[in-house]
Amino acid sequence: MQQHEMAKQFIAKLGWFSPLSREGHEVLRGLTSARPRRLLPGEDIIGEGERPRAVNILVSGWACRCKQLTNGRRQIISLILPGDTCEHVVFVPDEMDHSIIALSPSSTIEMPQNVLDILAREHPHLALALKWEAFVGTAVQREWTVNLGQRTAVERMAHLFCELFVRLQMVGLAEGQGFAMPLTQGDLADALGLSTVHVNRTLQELRGRGLLNLRNRHLTILDFDVLSATANFNRAYLHLSSRAQVNGKAEAS
């Protein structure tokens, strides 16, 4: 990956808030041309209790926000995809109350606090796009709450896959009707609040209904319409409708 291609997904994502000027592109490229940090699956990007000194941007691989319970169980609170920021941009806490862990081989780059300050002062438009990104993160978190609270295993999994598909489309990482999905069934279980065994069976159910296919870490969505109807999926919570409809790219369904 070229140096200036490093934060491709990050730049693409911010562009969904509103089209970036050429200057905006260049500012972001400059800010994100740092040398990336490489992580192996299971490695902490930042651990619970640490104090973040910069905002990490995931540039490749998948990661998760994750909370470990004392009884050994863990919940994946949210999935972090290429182009997503790992910490919240608007308010940096004293101490992380959860950890952020790489789920596949990944790389991150850092955006130091002072860079954010400069951005806020000199490029209010980009700063607003960053706030939008953080806001969408909270909206996704709310939808996960609904998912875990109200939906059955089949609906939950269908909903997750719909969300991932749309989010990956945003940053150009969907391939036709599917995407590369590095999660194990155990990871899915931790994200969906199910047991591994039940994830396996739910997956079979969805396969059996002819809605999708998961092989070799690649998910193919065979019928997005039925899948999203099953899940009661409504992309409004991702707050990208203004452009999503115009752009054509995301109109595949």
Added chain:
Amino acid sequence: MQQHEMAKQFIAKLGWFSPLSREGHEVLRGLTSARPRRLLPGEDIIGEGERPRAVNILVSGWACRCKQLTNGRRQIISLILPGDTCEHVVFVPDEMDHSIIALSPSSTIEMPQNVLDILAREHPHLALALKWEAFVGTAVQREWTVNLGQRTAVERMAHLFCELFVRLQMVGLAEGQGFAMPLTQGDLADALGLSTVHVNRTLQELRGRGLLNLRNRHLTILDFDVLSATANFNRAYLHLSSRAQVNGKAEAS
């Protein structure tokens, strides 16, 4: 309630981020002395699809963030207590993707966008406190995700009550070992992702263990230590300790 007492809980809550100066107090009082809007249980503070034009602050009563599913079920995404802001302060979306509903007779006041701008420019310390408030909101949302995903009915309910107790203590609305709790068992069910029937039985279980008592819309916690151990409750996610740490840095009053 006196006019200047209106936003008592709101001011108390911001004070947990770091002690407010006398001037800070006065600025907030001035900004929040507006005439309150009164709501009955079930009334929308702001509905799904609406565009918020100001930030609402709940000054009395309880409300909830809530998402209705097409199959008739609903999930209470978060509970809003006196002193909490209803919308996100840092980024105001085009359209609400959920609604905010009063659960008991309530009142709100509005903080218009331009007031927030003034605050950000002229009172950075207060603006930071507001960002902290929003950040704690996201942390609570994450914890609810864990609650719904990983905990049993008993643990979930215990956890919710622990959280509510601490949050109400923050704003001076806990009374000894308990608090006034206007939620019906149906509301609790929607918040905990359980059926009403099971909420009833879970409540009996907790009562039977001698951990709490719920009568006449008043919850008494008989053994907070055991209750929070049952729930695996750890208040770190409420980020209240900021006060102690910021204390040296911003010696204001």
Added chain:
DNA sequence: CGGGATCTTGATAAGTTTCAATGGCAGTGG
């Protein structure tokens, strides 16, 4: 080729929901 993680399957158990019925309590209007 071996070994560890991952996926799959079956049987059983547990937790939770659903349905249906009952009782209490408060407000309302005749």
Added chain:
DNA sequence: CCACTGCCATTGAAACTTATCAAGATCCCG
């Protein structure tokens, strides 16, 4: 004052979804 209504809490029984346990199959990597 009393019936009537509506909402809320409670109970029992049966059904269903999901978890747990245990074993085997498969895959991948060194």
